[in-house]
Amino acid sequence: MTLLAMVHALDDIADDLSLEAQRKAIEAIRELAGSILDDMRESLTEHGLLTAYRPIHEIDVALHRVRRGVLEKKANTESWPFHWDGDSFSVEDADHGVFLSVDPADNWTISTNGTKDFLIADSGLSSLLAALNGVSIAEEVAKLSQWVDAKEAASA
Numbered sequence: 001m002t003l004l005a006m007v008h009a010l011d012d013i014a015d016d017l018s019l020e021a022q023r024k025a026i027e028a029i030r031e032l033a034g035s036i037l038d039d040m041r042e043s044l045t046e047h048g049l050l051t052a053y054r055p056i057h058e059i060d061v062a063l064h065r066v067r068r069g070v071l072e073k074k075a076n077t078e079s080w081p082f083h084w085d086g087d088s089f090s091v092e093d094a095d096h097g098v099f100l101s102v103d104p105a106d107n108w109t110i111s112t113n114g115t116k117d118f119l120i121a122d123s124g125l126s127s128l129l130a131a132l133n134g135v136s137i138a139e140e141v142a143k144l145s146q147w148v149d150a151k152e153a154a155s156a
Helices: 003-018 022-050 056-065 067-078 125-133 137-155
Strands: 082-085 088-093 098-102 107-111 120-123
Touching: 003 022, 056 067, 056 125, 056 137, 067 082, 067 088, 067 098, 067 125, 107 125, 120 125, 125 137
Parallel strands: none
Antiparallel strands: 082 088, 088 098, 098 107, 107 120
């Protein structure tokens, strides 16, 4: 379960509670708790696998060097309107319900629920790409580690 999916599940639970649908909310909480526990168990295995790849900070440094291209490519792929304000990147797409902001240090906030209330905040482009692609950080790191390796081999 991705972080975005968890946030959306919690938002749905809050809606159920506000509508006084406590039984539905309790069942949803139990289901979410089970999913989170399953994901945590899986995550322990994935973190062990991360040692086979480059450290995340090295990947983030490599991504930062090409950040403009990475961010614009993702926005274009998703058909999101974007703009730059100096070194800050923003997407405000009410039609798709996506609001994304990335500052010059690659700290980011995102909302995909159609409002400008940012639900997720983190730093580093590797975690942003994992969130946008709906995959775990381990999956994204595996892919990006290979990208960095190939890039270094090409420049050698």
